[in-house]
Each structure stands twice: as structure tokens, then as C-alpha cells.
Amino acid sequence: MRFAKSWIVATKDLSVFKKNRYILYSLIGLPLLMGILIPGILIFSLQAESAGLTQAQLTETANMLINLFTAYFVIIAAVLPTIIASYSFVGEKLEKSLEPLLATPTTDSELLFGKSLAAFIPCVGATYIGTAIFVVIVDVWSFTELGVLLMPNPYWAIIIGAVTPLACVLSVEANVIISSRVNDIRAAQQIGGLVILPLLLVMILASTSQIFPLVTLALIVSGALAVADLALFYLAKATFKREEILTKWK
Amino acid sequence: MIETENLTRKFGGLTAVENLTLRVEEGEVFGFLGPNAAGKTTTVRMLCCLISKTSGEARIGDYHVDREADCLAIRKMVGFLPENVGLYENLSAYRNLDFYGKLYEVPDEKRRENIERLLKLLGIWDRRNDNVGDFSKGTKQKIAIARALIHEPKVLFLDEPTANLDPEASKTVRDFVLELKKEKHTIFLNTHNLDEAEKLCDRIGILKTRLIAVGAPTELERSLYNRKTIVHLQAVTAQVTEAVKQFNAVKSVREVDNKLVLDMDHPERDNPELVRTIVAAGGDIQYVTELKSTLEDVYLKLIREAKTQ
């Protein structure tokens, strides 16, 4: 596989996204909103409860809420690709631009990797910007109120460093598979959105269960996602074959 | 340059192309005619390494379409205009071509040169930065043709290049193909336009799942029936008819109104004598013309025959 080839495809896709207002607004809006809204809610609820609490109790509550809200960024990283990748794969299918693309001296894997990369980069990038804002706001608050920096913490680091990109990859791969069966961008987005359901379930269980320490839990979730990614990778690769695209994608 | 042997492609129970054996020489313009669903697009897709064949052989140059490594080489030396233009509507004409130039591994400098040359040739250079979505169908088709040529391919596959174009745009495209022919490109042209095939192609193949005829346009036209000579007379008299029937070279005579329709093997050689004979018999000749069967006649006849088989 030649990475340069994939990169040509990825940069083309990125310039297409740049011209699509819906994609652009989603990429900027969603993480920005979450980056401000989540710490806003967090701080507001802490301020409301802080009256009867000791410093230590307040810190503990804050940490609990931080960990709870950190998981939301995984959801963003999984939702954004359903918006972008549906344009990238179903969109290209509708424009009938896959056939000339497949006629170039590029392998199926190079094309698939390039297109996936183009969906992955902006989604993870936007999520990271959102979570960076979250961290900064929380720290400014905790430093002024408690005199300590509560973030980053190890749980957050694993969620953002591993779980978020893995969830994003899962979502992109799911979209490739969905694109082979669906001829409508909206439908692809809706079906793609289902990917977040199991994630959501895991996240809720993770943040409420007391069986494992949070960090262990985050590691287990990463491992499970990595396995799911690998499985879907083979499925996506089998779906994204010249022959399949030209004769079976309807 | 392009060679197939018993090339066959099936889709489930449906045979799209059956035992196609064909040879297209280097520098030749080959026209592929056939009704809808004849298998023209399927053939081209197999030759461009886009879909696999069910059986048989196909080669472009020395490369085999069923070898993974050869396929990359084939795609590199082949330019392909698909049935649907498939351009990126939200990107400019220039960006579209630039993207494909990069994928075809055309070096930066060369790529800029080629894009400029092609877009100028097709009269789109001034609008190179406009989004493709803003262009008319004909202009999009031209951009797609430029895309197929961006890497200066030796072999060009054009799948219905003038479908959906107005007469003027069709002519631009056709003239462009003639230019390419001068530059010795090997061109494989799928078309429904018989006139176009006749004007552009050195040889024509007629496909209906199987190849039912192949040859130069003039050969095909003659294959239907001999050229006929028509003599328009002031009036057809018994003496004239008798004199013509006595004339050795004439194989058959038919009288239609004030015309005689004559069938001969060598009209160029025998017509002068024939005219003298008619004049001697007292015939007043108005015109002498040639009746040729057109490619359309041949095409329709062959397709009808294929249907009844």
C-alpha cells in the first residue's frame, strides 16, 4: 500500500468537505457546543451543591462529574463520521464518481484508506478541540475554586487517547459497509447513527458500575473497540472492492 | 494493442458478453456498436480492469486483465471515459483534473502543462476555477474527456462520448477524437450514433452479446448488397429495357417509375459502356447515380437477424 496515493484521495475528500456547509457547521458546531456546554453544566451543578460540602467532598463530586461527561466526547467522535462519511461514500456513489476513480492505478485498499482517513481526521480533530476547551474551562474553575488542576486525569487520557479514535474508526467503517446498501445520504446517516447505541450503553454502564476502577474499565472498552474495529475492517475491506462496487452496490 | 479471445462475462444467469474475440491495432479507432444491453459497457469495464471476466482472455498490450500486477500497469496506460461523467461537482474543473493527474502519477510540471493544454483545447481554460456543478452537460463531458487524457494514455476507452450532447457539442467532441486519431492514440469507442461511428472509426464491431460483424465501415456497407446504379430516364421504353437486359455486365434490372435500378459487380468499369448502350437505344438520360446501403441498413439488418436467431 502506498500512503502517498491514499493521501491524494484524502486531501481531495477534505477539500470537498470544506465546501459543504452542512459538514463544516457540524464539525465546528458540535464539538464547540459540547466543549462549552458540558463544563458549563458541570460548573453550574457544582456551584449549586457546593454550599454544604467540604473541599474534599467538592473535589470528589467534581471528579465524578468530569469522568461522567468525558464519555460524551466519545459519542461526538462516533456521531461526526456518520455525517461526514455518508457524504464521502454515498455521496460519491450518487455522483457516480467511483467508476473513474476505480479506473486509476490505485488499489482498493489505498482508496478505502484514503477516504477513511479523510473522514477520520476532521472528526477526531474536531472532537479534540472540543475536549481541549472542556479541559481548559474545568481547570480554570477548579484552580480558582479548589486551588488544584483536576484535568487531565488518567481516565480522560485513555478515553480521549484510545477510546475516542477507536470509536471514530468504528463509525467510519460502519459507514463504508452501510454505503454499499443505501442510496440516500440521510438514510446512511440514520443507520450509521445506530453505531452509537452500543457505545452509549457501554458508557452508561461504565460510569455507573462500581465493579472495576474507571481506568481499568476504559482500558477494557478500548480493547473491545479495537477488536470490533478489526472485525469491521475486514468487512469494510471486503465491501470496498472494485468488482463489488461496480456490480453489487445498488 | 487490444486483444480478446472468447471473452465472456456472466451476471448470475445472464450472459452479458459471450465469446468475444477481437483485435484492435495500435493507432486504430475502433467503434463498438450495439443495442442497449448489448454488453458494450461490460466489455469496456473488463478491458479497463474494473470488473472481472467469467472466462476467456483479454490483453492490453502485453498485459493481462486478470493479473493483479498487470492491472495497475493497464490502468496506467489506459484512459477511460465512463458512461456517467462522475466529476466532483463541488470542485473546480482544474481541481478535478489535478486530482486525477496526481492519481495517475503525472509529475507536477507536466500535470500543469497537460491541464492547461487540454482545457485550452476544449475552450474551458477561462472557466477552470468554476465549480463543475455550474457547467452544462456538454462542458462536463468535455472535462471528463480531458480527465481521461490527463496522463497521455496510449489507449483510450470512450463509452458513448457524445450521448446527451447537442449537435454542436457533439461535433466538438468528434473533432477532438479526430485530433487524437492523428496523434496515433488507440481508441475504443462505444456509441449508438452510426453516423459518428462511420465518420470516426477505422473499423466497427457490432455486438449483441456476441460479436455479429466486424469490419471497416465501407466493407460492412458493401456486405449487405452490391452497390447499385440508378439511371433516371425521361421515360423508360421497351427498347431501353431490352438493351439493358442484353448488356452482359448487368446482373439484374428493376424498373421503378422512370428509373432503372441495376445491379453490377464493377459499375466503375462498365457504366460508361452502359450509358452509351442506353443512349443508342434512344433513352434520354437525366441522371446516373449510385445507391449505397448505409451503415444503418447493415446495422438494422444484422440486429434483426440476431434477434430472430
Ligand SMILES: Nc1ncnc2c1ncn2[C@@H]1O[C@H](COP(=O)(O)OP(=O)(O)OP(=O)(O)O)[C@@H](O)[C@H]1O
Ligand atoms: N452489475 C450488473 N448486474 C447484473 N447485470 C448486469 C450488471 N451490469 C450489466 N448487466 C447486464 O449486462 C447486460 C449488458 O449491459 P451493458 O451495460 O454492458 O450494455 P451496453 O451495451 O453498455 O448498453 P447501453 O447501450 O444501454 O449502455 C445488460 O443486460 C445488463 O442488464
Ligand SMILES: [Mg+2]
Ligand atoms: Mg453502456
